[in-house]
Amino acid sequence: xxxxxxxxxxxxxxxxxxxxxxxxxxxxxxxxxxxxxxxxxxxxxxxxxxxxxxxxxxxxxxxxxxxxxxxxxxxxxxxxxxxxxxxxxxxxxxxxxxxxxxxxxxxxxxxxxxxxxxxxxxxxxxxxxxxxxxxxxxxxx
Amino acid sequence: xxxxxxxxxxxxxxxxxxxxxxxxxxxxxxxxxxxxxxxxxxxxxxxxxxxxxxxxxxxxxxxxxxxxxxxxxxxxxxxxxxxxxxxxxxxxxxxxxxxxxxxxxxxxxxxxxxxxxxxxxxxxxxxxxxxxxxxxxxxxx
DNA sequence: ACTAAATTTGCAATAATGTTGCAACTTTTA
DNA sequence: TAAAAGTTGCAACATTATTGCAAATTTAGT
Numbered sequence: 001x002x003x004x005x006x007x008x009x010x011x012x013x014x015x016x017x018x019x020x021x022x023x024x025x026x027x028x029x030x031x032x033x034x035x036x037x038x039x040x041x042x043x044x045x046x047x048x049x050x051x052x053x054x055x056x057x058x059x060x061x062x063x064x065x066x067x068x069x070x071x072x073x074x075x076x077x078x079x080x081x082x083x084x085x086x087x088x089x090x091x092x093x094x095x096x097x098x099x100x101x102x103x104x105x106x107x108x109x110x111x112x113x114x115x116x117x118x119x120x121x122x123x124x125x126x127x128x129x130x131x132x133x134x135x136x137x138x139x140x141x
Numbered sequence: 142x143x144x145x146x147x148x149x150x151x152x153x154x155x156x157x158x159x160x161x162x163x164x165x166x167x168x169x170x171x172x173x174x175x176x177x178x179x180x181x182x183x184x185x186x187x188x189x190x191x192x193x194x195x196x197x198x199x200x201x202x203x204x205x206x207x208x209x210x211x212x213x214x215x216x217x218x219x220x221x222x223x224x225x226x227x228x229x230x231x232x233x234x235x236x237x238x239x240x241x242x243x244x245x246x247x248x249x250x251x252x253x254x255x256x257x258x259x260x261x262x263x264x265x266x267x268x269x270x271x272x273x274x275x276x277x278x279x280x281x282x
Numbered sequence: 283a284c285t286a287a288a289t290t291t292g293c294a295a296t297a298a299t300g301t302t303g304c305a306a307c308t309t310t311t312a
Numbered sequence: 313t314a315a316a317a318g319t320t321g322c323a324a325c326a327t328t329a330t331t332g333c334a335a336a337t338t339t340a341g342t
Binding site for chain 2: 327328329330331337338339
Binding site: 070071072073074075076077078097099102110112113115116118119120121122123124125126127128129130131132133134135136137138139141 | 211212213214215216217218219238240243251253254256257259260261262263264265266267268269270271272273274275276277278279280282
């Protein structure tokens with residue numbers, strides 16, 4: 001836990017962000033979890049600790065700094081995730097598949113599974129890809 | 142347009158839905174477009190014609206019946222799309238890539254581009270996949 | 283074509299979610 | 313340790329989504 005204190009501080013400092021309780025706590029939640037989190041999840045965990053607005057702004061800041069990345073969803077929620085491997089470097093979060101478990105509903109970054117390229121129709125130029133697979137994760141197997 | 146009248150009617154009847162003005166209009170919007178639509182888009186097109194609630198319920202009904210399918214997004218909106226090929230059969234909408242144009246922001250179903258399979262880590266069982274590519278579409282090229 | 287049954291719609295109320303400006307407070311810098 | 317920079321919480325507001333219910337519309341049976 002002392003370990004994690006300095007880990008959150010380091011990540012924040014590396015990204016030139018002031019080290020505040022809210023940011024440490026929220027970053028800690030991501031570090032303590034393998035899955036992705038939605039705004040609502042974070043509110044649940046932090047309770048009355050911080051204002052809703054602070055949570056919104058913290059998540060937005062983390063996205064801007066590349067500390068967390070967005071995961072597409074089909075319900076209208078925004079999912080945020082910290083990548084296992086690369087978050088400490090703060091870049092290149094982009095090429096992995098996301099897995100959504102149908103049992104525990106967690107969303108997990110499969111950092112080692114690269115999104116394959118596809119052949120697009122004439123006239124289409126690709127720039128970036130996202131891929132999500134759902135099914136049963138290794139914990140729920 | 143007479144053509145399209147009966148087309149919407151047919152799709153609705155095939156799915157055992159009452160043929161109403163709202164459903165015909167909204168289905169017509171999808172048929173008239175290549176791209177996907179969000180609730181907000183539909184409201185823009187229909188104006189004061191129908192209640193917001195009706196639009197919500199219509200879209201939900203269409204999803205349940207498999208007339209339209211959902212497309213994942215990273216902002217918190219829900220995108221709905223009718224597939225070019227398969228919608229008349231009302232099933233198997235599931236295996237194609239979605240393309241989001243960075244210029245016109247339209248989301249397009251690439252019905253002919255199949256989502257490739259990926260090798261998952263040990264313990265993960267796949268069930269269904271989604272893939273989105275963004276870049277520049279053939280119209281904006 | 284007419285009526286009863288089934289379905290759908292609109293309204294009103296309510297809930298949930300997200301945004302903005304600003305003053306007070308905290309963190310950083312030097 | 314004080315000034316500057318950055319962050320937070322509050323309040324107000326805006327947007328988006330959901331529910332129950334009565335009125336209206338559509339469908340099915342005759």
